[in-house]
Amino acid sequence: MTGVEGYMYPNEIRLYWSVLIVLYPYITGLVAGAFILASLERIFRVEAVKPTYRLALLTAMAFLLDAPLPLLFHLGHPERAWEMYFTPHKTSAMAMFGYVYLWYLMAVLTFEIWLDYRRDIVLRSQQTKGILRVIYKIMTLGSSNISERALNIDERVGWLVTLIGIPSAFLLHGYVGFIFGSLKSNPWWDSPLMPVVFIFSAMVSGIAAVMLFYMLLTKMRHKTIDMRCVDAIAMYMFYIFIIDFSLEMLDLVHRIYEANESFRSLNFLVHTKLYFSQIILQILIGTITPLVLLFITQVVKLPEIARKRMYTVSGILALIGIFAMRWNVVIGGQLFSKSFLGYTSYKIHLVTREGLLVALGLTMLPLIFLWILLKLLPPWEDEGAHAPAAGD
Amino acid sequence: MKTTRRKLLILLPAAAVAWKYVLAGTPEQAPNYTMTDHWWGMLIDISKCIGCGNCVRACQTENDVPDGYFRTWVELYHRSDWHLENPIVISPDGGKEGFPSMKPDPDGEYFFVPKLCNHCADSPCTQVCPVGATFITPDGVVLIDQTYCLGCAYCVQACPYGCRYIHPTKRVADKCTLCYHRITKGLTTACCENCPTGARQLADLKNPNDPIHKFLNTHKVQVLKPQMATGAKVFYNDLDGSVR
Numbered sequence: 009m010t011g012v013e014g015y016m017y018p019n020e021i022r023l024y025w026s027v028l029i030v031l032y033p034y035i036t037g038l039v040a041g042a043f044i045l046a047s048l049e050r051i052f053r054v055e056a057v058k059p060t061y062r063l064a065l066l067t068a069m070a071f072l073l074d075a076p077l078p079l080l081f082h083l084g085h086p087e088r089a090w091e092m093y094f095t096p097h098k099t100s101a102m103a104m105f106g107y108v109y110l111w112y113l114m115a116v117l118t119f120e121i122w123l124d125y126r127r128d129i130v131l132r133s134q135q136t137k138g139i140l141r142v143i144y145k146i147m148t149l150g151s152s153n154i155s156e157r158a159l160n161i162d163e164r165v166g167w168l169v170t171l172i173g174i175p176s177a178f179l180l181h182g183y184v185g186f187i188f189g190s191l192k193s194n195p196w197w198d199s200p201l202m203p204v205v206f207i208f209s210a211m212v213s214g215i216a217a218v219m220l221f222y223m224l225l226t227k228m229r230h231k232t233i234d235m236r237c238v239d240a241i242a243m244y245m246f247y248i249f250i251i252d253f254s255l256e257m258l259d260l261v262h263r264i265y266e267a268n269e270s271f272r273s274l275n276f277l278v279h280t281k282l283y284f285s286q287i288i289l290q291i292l293i294g295t296i297t298p299l300v301l302l303f304i305t306q307v308v309k310l311p312e313i314a315r316k317r318m319y320t321v322s323g324i325l326a327l328i329g330i331f332a333m334r335w336n337v338v339i340g341g342q343l344f345s346k347s348f349l350g351y352t353s354y355k356i357h358l359v360t361r362e363g364l365l366v367a368l369g370l371t372m373l374p375l376i377f378l379w380i381l382l383k384l385l386p387p388w389e390d391e392g393a394h395a396p397a398a399g400d
Numbered sequence: 401m402k403t404t405r406r407k408l409l410i411l412l413p414a415a416a417v418a419w420k421y422v423l424a425g426t427p428e429q430a431p432n433y434t435m436t437d438h439w440w441g442m443l444i445d446i447s448k449c450i451g452c453g454n455c456v457r458a459c460q461t462e463n464d465v466p467d468g469y470f471r472t473w474v475e476l477y478h479r480s481d482w483h484l485e486n487p488i489v490i491s492p493d494g495g496k497e498g499f500p501s502m503k504p505d506p507d508g509e510y511f512f513v514p515k516l517c518n519h520c521a522d523s524p525c526t527q528v529c530p531v532g533a534t535f536i537t538p539d540g541v542v543l544i545d546q547t548y549c550l551g552c553a554y555c556v557q558a559c560p561y562g563c564r565y566i567h568p569t570k571r572v573a574d575k576c577t578l579c580y581h582r583i584t585k586g587l588t589t590a591c592c593e594n595c596p597t598g599a600r601q602l603a604d605l606k607n608p609n610d611p612i613h614k615f616l617n618t619h620k621v622q623v624l625k626p627q628m629a630t631g632a633k634v635f636y637n638d639l640d641g642s643v644r
Binding site for chain 1: 468469470473475486487488489490491493494515524526527528529530531532548549550551552553554556557558559560561562563564565566570571572628644
């Protein structure tokens with residue numbers, strides 16, 4: 009068969025996890041990362057990143073709404089997906105997805121956004137007309153008390169929800185890493201470091217995405233970018249990126265030094281079929297280049313315009329690099345035979361259920377969700393809903 | 401409690417759904433067959449396999465296996481004394497039509513290795529199935545409830561032996577059932593039935609009179625990838641260390 013070198017077990021020639029399964033950890037990673045950025049302000053009192061707090065929450069929500077869709081498109085029988093909720097198999101890591109997802113969606117993110125926006129929602133439900141009024145009315149969930157005391161309670165509960173949200177974000181994405189890292193059948197995946205690497209790379213991608221959205225949206229609104237905020241975000245991104253890269257290199261060095269039975273096969277894979285996506289795209293372009301750029305911004309006093317450009321390039325490259333990392337994990341893990349005697353190829357189709365167009369659509373969809381959320385719940389302090397003046 | 405017609409109308413569909421889940425995971429019943437009396441496995445004698453492909457063809461016919469997918473297949477190994485760890489392996493169309501004849505090689509050895517699901521006692525595929533559609537029966541056979549499987553392919557990834565695939569039209573996981581529909585009726589599997597040399601033997605490890613016990617006591621047998629600790633129950637006699 010074309011695309012096969014050496015010997016593959018005959019059922020291994022096709023790949024069973026497609027680009028959609030690449031998208032899934034990528035998107036959940038963006039959710040977790042964006043939420044961690046939001047928690048920096050809320051829990052760790054990093055005041056500098058405050059302008060991105062609400063935007064980070066909305067970004068997390070937009071991507072979270074999209075997260076299960078690649079899985080549903082991938083399933084042979086999506087109509088049976090609900091079985092995971094009602095009859096989960098307790099020993100399966102994947103069975104926990106439904107619960108972790110629901111917990112994160114409902115108990116953490118939706119609740120936190122609602123608490124944070126409750127005052128705005130109530131005011132908008134009184135100030136808007138027509139269908140918007142109905143939407144905001146529903147969103148108040150019947151709670152229209154925005155007294156000082158009520159808002160104070162919201163603030164305290166919101167803080168607690170964020171506090172619970174941090175381990176939940178780690179759980180959401182760490183568990184995705186565990187799905188891969190716990191498979192002893194596949195030496196490319198089988199690593200206890202996998203969940204940790206997934207979490208740190210998620211943080212980098214989420215932070216990069218929110219930083220880019222913030223800069224882009226501020227520019228589109230013809231407002232001034234708060235450089236104190238962007239500098240702080242870039243600094244956090246730099247340090248977390250270093251941890252992420254160190255963990256990935258630790259995994260790599262460990263594999264090279266240990267050189268167990270799978271090493272020869274995996275080494276060949278990295279130097280051939282994964283050379284571009286791993287060495288060039290993930291490591292050189294997607295990790296080392298943004299790290300160097302961010303390092304320069306940390307040690308050299310640069311003018312504002314230069315910093316903005318370097319942050320933008322670093323953010324875009326980091327997002328590309330982390331997508332490549334997910335690709336190399338998911339697709340790379342299926343390109344070699346579990347006999348370690350051969351290699352197969354992955355050809356992405358254009359208009360199949362798991363093809364390129366669907367993948368692109370599912371990548372764009374969160375941007376549409378985000379646009380809707382931004383319209384409904386503007387995160388900008390200068391556009392917030394205003395309480396009616398006294399005497400109104 | 402008084403049951404009204406209204407309550408009954410609500411309860412009946414709920415009971416039907418509940419009953420569906422009671423039945424899910426229960427293998428097809430056969431009269432006079434007690435599952436707990438058996439513990440199935442298979443013995444494969446590599447020195448007897450001639451690579452004729454009868455087993456592959458019989459399996460595909462018996463189980464309606466789609467083209468290009470395999471519940472069982474046969475590999476031809478060439479292992480030279482210079483490359484003990486790097487054998488050359490082929491399995492054209494799963495060995496379905498046999499193999500080209502090979503010239504005797506003084507520097508190495510040719511041999512055939514039939515493969516199938518190992519019906520592991522601690523099967524990784526069963527462990528990872530998110531809904532329990534894959535399960536191990538009380539008589540030791542790993543089966544799939546295809547009316548319940550989501551088709552997520554996690555089990556395919558978890559199998560260290562490459563024995564599973566996603567059925568192209570049913571869109572669910574599929575693999576060797578050890579011809580469960582036959583063995584529960586006192587028959588042997590289609591592959592064993594059609595093996596002309598007896599290289600494949602169905603084995604009931606719970607039956608003290610099964611010849612497997614004598615064979616295991618008198619031969620050096622091995623399972624594939626023992627380091628995986630899956631409790632594989634397909635035992636290979638005369639297995640070369642280069643086989644994976």
